Amino acid sequence: MDSDEDVPQLEEVEDSPASSPGAGPSRPLERKKVPLTLLTGYLGAGKSTLLEYVLTADHGYRIAVCMNDFGDTTDIESKSLTLRDPSTGEQTSSFLSLPNGCLCCSFKDMGIAAIEEMAVQQGVDWVMVELTGVADPVPIARSFWENEEMGDLVLDGVVCVVDSRNVLKQLAEERPGGEVNECQKQVACADVILLNKTDLVTKSVLHQVESTIRSINPTLRVFFTVRSRIPLEGMFNVRAYSSDVSDPPSFLSLSLSSSERSERFETQADPALAPASPQPRPPRRHSHGHSHSHAHPPHYDGITTALIPLPNLSPTQFDALNTFLDSTMSRTRSVTSGLGGDVNVDVPVPGPAPEILRTKGLFRRADGREYVLQGVTDLFEIKELHKKHPHPHRPDGRSTEPGEPAHEQHVEPKIVFIGKGVDHRLNESLHTWLNLHA
Numbered sequence: 001m002d003s004d005e006d007v008p009q010l011e012e013v014e015d016s017p018a019s020s021p022g023a024g025p026s027r028p029l030e031r032k033k034v035p036l037t038l039l040t041g042y043l044g045a046g047k048s049t050l051l052e053y054v055l056t057a058d059h060g061y062r063i064a065v066c067m068n069d070f071g072d073t074t075d076i077e078s079k080s081l082t083l084r085d086p087s088t089g090e091q092t093s094s095f096l097s098l099p100n101g102c103l104c105c106s107f108k109d110m111g112i113a114a115i116e117e118m119a120v121q122q123g124v125d126w127v128m129v130e131l132t133g134v135a136d137p138v139p140i141a142r143s144f145w146e147n148e149e150m151g152d153l154v155l156d157g158v159v160c161v162v163d164s165r166n167v168l169k170q171l172a173e174e175r176p177g178g179e180v181n182e183c184q185k186q187v188a189c190a191d192v193i194l195l196n197k198t199d200l201v202t203k204s205v206l207h208q209v210e211s212t213i214r215s216i217n218p219t220l221r222v223f224f225t226v227r228s229r230i231p232l233e234g235m236f237n238v239r240a241y242s243s244d245v246s247d248p249p250s251f252l253s254l255s256l257s258s259s260e261r262s263e264r265f266e267t268q269a270d271p272a273l274a275p276a277s278p279q280p281r282p283p284r285r286h287s288h289g290h291s292h293s294h295a296h297p298p299h300y301d302g303i304t305t306a307l308i309p310l311p312n313l314s315p316t317q318f319d320a321l322n323t324f325l326d327s328t329m330s331r332t333r334s335v336t337s338g339l340g341g342d343v344n345v346d347v348p349v350p351g352p353a354p355e356i357l358r359t360k361g362l363f364r365r366a367d368g369r370e371y372v373l374q375g376v377t378d379l380f381e382i383k384e385l386h387k388k389h390p391h392p393h394r395p396d397g398r399s400t401e402p403g404e405p406a407h408e409q410h411v412e413p414k415i416v417f418i419g420k421g422v423d424h425r426l427n428e429s430l431h432t433w434l435n436l437h438a
């Protein structure tokens with residue numbers, strides 16, 4: 001095995017005075033990072049429609065949108081700007097400054113470092129990078145996540161737009177050798193999804209689309225949209241790859257017993273776009289009766305999910321969990337590298353190795369300390385969570401009185417694996433392994 005590809009080990013992040021609970025804002029001397037969102041979606045799903053909205057609407061955000069090419073956006077009244085390398089004075093990239101304060105940049109000619117430079121120099125609130133319709137977002141998300149050139153940028157999450165009318169067909173498209181298709185990968189690796197073009201489908205189709213999407217990736221924030229019209233706050237601050245260990249990623253609020261009820265958002269159809277026939281309503285809340293203590297039954301040969309509840313961990317179980325993850329990721333690496341064959345693993349998991357695309361989780365030790373797990377393909381990282389702000393509201397939504405203890409949002413410890421060949425064996429093996437090390 002190439003040592004460069006060694007999976008990062010479980011490391012406890014050291015408590016610096018600035019990051020300790022109760023020590024005030026973490027790292028006060030550091031510049032605030034600019035969050036970056038990756039936008040994916042199959043051909044024709046509605047990505048450009050979303051970007052056009054971002055670039056033209058009066059939403060109050062200053063967003064830099066990076067696209068493969070400017071396309072039709074050059075029609076939008078804009079001012080062309082050029083960015084120069086401060087050391088050489090050479091032109092590094094060009095972009096358009098739009099009337100609502102947003103910027104439109106050509107991603108084709110810009111590396112991550114140039115995007116970072118532009119974001120910092122222009123003082124933008126947010127960066128969105130559009131990936132092309134058939135792009136596999138997994139390696140791109142991974143490279144944005146681990147890239148040192150990100151500097152003052154931080155990957156916030158992956159937003160995927162799907163065409164509700166065609167997505168079931170796109171998910172079912174077969175690839176030679178049973179490869180996972182791009183549409184499945186886009187859904188698997190997304191953190192926020194827009195079920196777009198809801199004006200073109202019936203309520204029952206939309207219901208089917210939602211349950212299929214959730215069976216592939218139960219950690220998603222779901223929005224129902226017409227013309228990709230989404231409240232922008234909904235797709236921002238996802239912190240899905242958060243390395244700021246004072247703010248838990250929002251997927252952690254996913255409840256094991258009620259993930260179907262977890263987060264639902266509906267957007268109003270633009271009346272100007274309303275079809276002549278009555279607008280189908282998005283489905284009401286519903287339950288599929290799934291038990292999340294086991295993997296979902298596969299809907300497609302490709303991607304499945306295991307959502308595994310965890311007990312509070314003893315010190316030996318905490319170490320054992322690291323070994324389990326290390327072994328699981330080594331097996332994934334042997335599949336994705338195409339080398340196959342035996343890998344040196346410490347944990348016996350029956351059956352063929354899964355190809356894991358995304359891993360997320362929260363661990364709690366018996367002493368109450370909590371850790372967030374993030375993983376993309378065979379890379380994973382675990383950081384201790386230092387809660388900065390206990391929840392200022394009571395569970396009934398009312399603010400706490402002065403002196404009354406703040407209520408913390410209760411998050412159940414769990415791991416979510418999303419990938420090909422992920423099934424109940426991972427769940428069973430992990431619990432057997434943890435019991436062995438109790």
Ligand SMILES: Nc1nc2c(ncn2[C@@H]2O[C@H](COP(=O)(O)OP(=O)(O)OP(=O)(O)O)[C@@H](O)[C@H]2O)c(=O)[nH]1
Nearest residue numbers: 042043044045046047048049133196197226227228
């Ligand atoms: N009826 C309907 N049409 C929509 C909606 N959203 C987008 N469209 C139309 O669908 C077509 C494709 O939308 P785009 O935004 O260009 O899709 P895209 O994902 O950028 O497509 P590519 O650039 O090919 O990947 C356009 O004609 C849009 O006007 C919607 O909610 N309802």
